[in-house]
């Protein structure tokens with residue numbers, strides 16, 4: 255099941271931008287929106303058609319986005335890339351709801367054994383900011399960043415009608431039912447809605463409401479307590495200052511790169527910023543920051559607040575978050591594996607520990623093999639005993655760089671760990687080829703660099719969403 259396209263996109267006949275709006279920024283944001291709606295990838299020619307921009311303009315905009323690491327260019331296609339998640343992370347961090355209430359939603363999902371989500375209002379929509387999914391044959395595929403119309407979803411009805419409980423009896427999708435209730439901040443305002451989502455094969459709306467009501471009410475009470483007692487975000491340690499990723503950009507779309515840097519100036523410690531603070535945190539000239547802010551405000555990505563401050567709106571999550579969240583470690587690693595295999599001319603793979611039902615095994619989760627006569631043939635999904643592979647040594651013993659000859663005569667495999675945000679080894683990255691074809695030290699150095707790049711993409715992606723290791 256695919257989420258329905260957001261009714262916000264393509265932006266319904268936009269009002270003319272103010273004279274001072276930054277045109278390259280408008281174009282760059284439009285490109286990111288189109289890629290998001292296309293679930294991450296579009297041909298450059300298709301992007302030109304969809305945006306109405308000249309192909310040469312699309313090429314320049316995409317080259318700038320690629321320079322920032324936000325987009326990957328692959329032949330004729332442009333795809334959203336994991337570093338863009340930094341933008342969604344800034345928005346989610348500044349919102350505070352995922353960090354403060356996410357763990358309570360996770361617990362509720364465990365208790366009820368149903369999917370649970372947190373959503374916030376976003377203009378005519380609601381937007382998901384936390385999702386706990388149950389993997390089932392029939393499962394919900396909404397991700398953090400996806401939007402649903404206010405009138406067509408249980409959380410939407412909570413916001414629109416101000417009701418204490420709303421149900422969705424297959425409004426969104428046949429078979430899908432949901433119950434949503436409001437969560438209030440200390441001032442009594444509705445901060446978000448928590449939903450329990452199930453399927454008609456398990457429940458009707460009445461039985462779902464009955465079955466979950468008690469646990470849901472208890473969870474909401476805890477959530478409201480967490481909101482009331484959380485330390486004021488301004489008191490938290492400030493995050494790293496944002497700067498334009500990838501170094502200075504020269505050329506006509508430097509204003510796009512400068513404008514985008516404004517989004518990551520926000521975080522939990524800086525959920526609302528004045529123009530002067532934005533200029534200070536981004537290093538942009540005040541006039542530049544003002545024009546970028548005006549552009550974001552015009553497009554609905556930022557909104558003014560009290561005391562001359564501005565906040566990001568949840569619409570910022572429409573810039574890549576959902577497609578980038580719908581991922582796994584092997585998918586994140588794939589382009590890095592391909593680049594390394596191409597560079598070394600050897601087979602490069604990723605594997606996980608697999609001790610089910612018994613023994614100590616490693617299972618290959620991704621592999622890129624060069625086209626050559628004598629290439630290693632270890633398919634995705636195949637299992638090898640941990641003891642005979644370098645990946646096995648990394649995964650079961652925590653070795654930093656493992657070198658193993660075998661499992662067949664003449665084969666050598668070198669492996670390094672890939673760690674999650676908490677430092678746990680979640681996968682092993684290996685180069686496997688014939689002994690004597692490459693220097694082991696070179697392979698190890700190249701693996702460490704690639705492992706670091708894969709880990710960086712994993713860490714930025716998994717800050718607020720769970721990324722399966724396979």
Ligand code: PHB
Pocket residue numbers: 370371394396406407408409422425426430431432449450451
């Ligand atoms: C809904 O159908 O209202 C709905 C769907 C998925 C959610 C929450 C609500 O996560």
